[in-house]
Amino acid sequence: MFGKRDFSCGNILSISYFVVRAINSLSLNTRFSKFVFLVNEKVAYIYISKRFDGNYKIISNREVRAGYFELIVKIDNITRYCSPGQFFMISVPEVFLRRPISIHYVKKDSLSFLYKVVGKGTKILSKIQSGTLQLLGPLGNGYDFKNWEQSSYTVVAGGTGIASIYYLATKLTQNGILYYGARSERDLVCLDKFKKMNWKVIISTEDGSKGYKGYITDMLLKGLNDTTLLIACGPTPMLKKVIQIAKVKCIKGFVSLEEKMACGIGNCQSCAVKINGQIRMICKDGPVFRIEEVEL
Amino acid sequence: MFGKRDFSCGNILSISYFVVRAINSLSLNTRFSKFVFLVNEKVAYIYISKRFDGNYKIISNREVRAGYFELIVKIDNITRYCSPGQFFMISVPEVFLRRPISIHYVKKDSLSFLYKVVGKGTKILSKIQSGTLQLLGPLGNGYDFKNWEQSSYTVVAGGTGIASIYYLATKLTQNGILYYGARSERDLVCLDKFKKMNWKVIISTEDGSKGYKGYITDMLLKGLNDTTLLIACGPTPMLKKVIQIAKVKCIKGFVSLEEKMACGIGNCQSCAVKINGQIRMICKDGPVFRIEEVEL
């Protein structure tokens, strides 16, 4: 049953499913657990993944705003392992590497990814309308929700950082304030979703086409009065500024980092960052880190 | 009007169309003709192609027999330049080089290509069901029909050589005998078409699943009694045998050759062959050569 040929991607997945279903009540806090049981009277080790590499059916992949696409794939039984801040590595035809894309939101049997067309890979991805895609994930460590209930949140999103910030927002027990900066009005996505959740949203655009003209961190500096937890996801220059502000105002929180990555699982070591004086991998140890520990 | 930016593929084509339409009554015997006229009071040379590089719409691309596909593309105004034995270089996504595929038949506004899935390129091609394909052609020199009217033809096809042989058959003024060899019964394509044209067809298969068991050249050796013109298209080992038979029996004719080619237009020089002691390019000087001149 667990002979050599059973270990195609799909089968690892289904073995995992099988055992995961059986031990559903256990709490899985580590990346994976090892189970021992007997197959043909020999001891077999089965590792129970919380990350999976499989082919999933595309439900839709439509342009939600010029240059921005939302990909929805059908994924059963994996969504339970997803948490805000995590991402998947998505295979794209014709390019060599998979593309890391963070989770935008999760339903019981589907996952959504919101992405911007920025290069060859995302361009090709945006043209795929049906069929399946190979996805590896969920990957990385998301936001650590422990002891958040008393907090007053301020959330900062820059550009496509909004994609995973929205997922986070859906999981928070109370509303916060969203500071959302983009290049231009046409780059603002998800606003309707935050409004539907009754979030207070402060907007800035670099060209002034909507909201404050300038960087969102300028606005952030003026706010933050009652904030006890600061969360930020966006381009590195923005994060640098956010970290600086958090330091000055002595506010704790989290930032979600981004770097070029080849594998998404810690093997290529491309996405290194200094955390508390130590080299860490964004893909594996992050992408979410404690704001006070990040050195950018 | 003929500024730099006008010379995209499409425009060369349309310029050619334009002028070709105007000089429709001229006979174009050379690969291309040069016309001189005035643009903005400066002399402009416009070359009238008989070969074109353009994007054409796929009409259909269906499997006609396990592993054999017929691709039909919509091509206006070019089909008049096509003749049996010629081929097109067809762009295939994800592979570096275009694929040379000979013309299977020609209608007024469409071209058909019959091909076998043999490698990565043809496999990818076979999966494309709609959209456009970039095609360069018609390329090469086909059969020289001069003084054929008195002939009694014997035509030999091996494997996918049948594809272009069928095109030839549709252009002959009288029927001949077809010797058609394939690996197995399931590799026999186009038989119905030849039957519809009332050709006499002699079949061999290597596994004996239909017709004579063995090589078609064994059958050919027994025939050829009244033949005055021998035509052959197929794999090189078959052609070698056919050339040998023609020599022994003193029969003239033509063979259509095949070799790996990168460009199809004589530039890469990969498809060299010795013709009458001289190095010639199959893509440009052939693929059809006089049987008595070929040295394989």
Next chain:
Amino acid sequence: MKPDLSIVFANVKFKNPVLTASGTFGYGYELADLIPLEKLGGIITKTITLKPCDGNLQPRVAEVTSGILNSIGLQNIGIKSFIEEPLEKLKKLGVPVIVSIAGASVSEYVETAKILSCQNGISAIELNLSCPNLEKKIVCHDLSLVQNIIKEVKKISKIPVIAKLSPLVTDISELALAAENQGADGITLTNTYPAMAIDIKTFKSKLSTLKGGMSGACVKPMSIRCVYDAWQSISIPIIGCGGIMTGEDAVEFMLAGATAVSVGSSSLVSPINLIKIINEIEDIMIKKNILSIKNIIGMVNKNEKNNTCS
């Protein structure tokens, strides 16, 4: 009949010829949840140095056509920490472990090899000779340095020593022969190809170090050539490396003369490819009626006589 995929490389027995390539599979044990590690022929760890190393600045990777450029800068926890934790975990996998090491000088290589040589559970040492030397040149571009490193490491090592060579040399056969003459028990061909990519938007290099090493499907034909040429000059075995994405690619390397292969970029793209490659090799053997994979090593050399032109 089930074909025999096992090979012997430098007196070490491997159940199949597919190894992980250094620097592309972490310390080697981390992906146990994603692929059955015990099915691998062997694991070559990331390169370990005497002292911990932080590696280079960002960006460290860039995608290119059918490949990847990297400039990681040998980031690792150092030999002392490696022995404490990763090595302990690796030993338990039941798969031969080859530890890749590097240094900026002969003495660094020797000292690191000495420490490893006292450990149990290590099948061989692979010398990464494509790292920068003290003058920031690639070690392999200094023939006498290469010779010294191999000679001195061999003097103290109790386990086999494999020299991983850089392909960017005028004569790969000469370099391979030099490794053999200094006592190397095998060589790995090849490391990455020096390359560069410039961002057309910023007009700057895509890597912080400006240049990096290229790997992936794009380099395969060049590494096949290296294996083919080296095989004719040496009698020690070769680990073929460079752009192996499928079982066919692995077999191609073995036909050219490799006894084993190491798979790198392909497993970065999809770790399960390592297992697929092993299965595909078996499929090819069944189809071609090859009883033992050992029978095809260098077969293309035996099949063909060299023509005069090139």
Next chain:
Amino acid sequence: MKPDLSIVFANVKFKNPVLTASGTFGYGYELADLIPLEKLGGIITKTITLKPCDGNLQPRVAEVTSGILNSIGLQNIGIKSFIEEPLEKLKKLGVPVIVSIAGASVSEYVETAKILSCQNGISAIELNLSCPNLEKKIVCHDLSLVQNIIKEVKKISKIPVIAKLSPLVTDISELALAAENQGADGITLTNTYPAMAIDIKTFKSKLSTLKGGMSGACVKPMSIRCVYDAWQSISIPIIGCGGIMTGEDAVEFMLAGATAVSVGSSSLVSPINLIKIINEIEDIMIKKNILSIKNIIGMVNKNEKNNTCS
């Protein structure tokens, strides 16, 4: 304002930096019906030898991932016939013509160059130094032979001499500098990369000569690296060559230090790519507000300081 694409290379003026690469565009005049040849920056002919040459046996090409292997074997009609017909046609195009030549010995190069030097309408000679020498080794792998060829050809040539170098050398800067020191007026970087592909069905090489030269998109990052390194060592101009498929690729080579580029495999795939590349370079210049393409030559070297690691 219309950007200025013109460049000067070895005192020859080109209206744009896009040339055809030797051996990929025939004698240069054959595709007049498919693309407007007069739009090209210049034409580098296929390599001409003293005597006609039949070239190698079949098969001569093999497709690889994002590229192509070839082993044509310098098939050409010889210098005498070349002057009689192709050269006459080339002269009429109104585009600078560079004739590529090769030989098995210094004297063959010199004699061929002498004959060309007496002709009108030739802007420069390109020395193909990647062909096999009398011992069947690549000329570029014998530094003193390279030096002798350049020195002796320069003695007799009345027109500029460009040395096309092989990338497979330990130190490309050293080779480039040697070419400059012997009087070369420019260099082309690079010729194809020695490579090999084995057919998994027949277990034989895909080329009659077993090994061949690799070109195409897959080699670009390596050739960019060669141009970047050589630019720092020499003051003569460079023609960048290797995997240029788009205007972006051409600009990348110029940023690395190339004054002009030659396009090869891309035009085999689709001849019109030559014209598209010229147009795309112009588009990039407009977008980036570059008035003269000369301004970007070697800009990546000026933009960045070399970091310490690699």
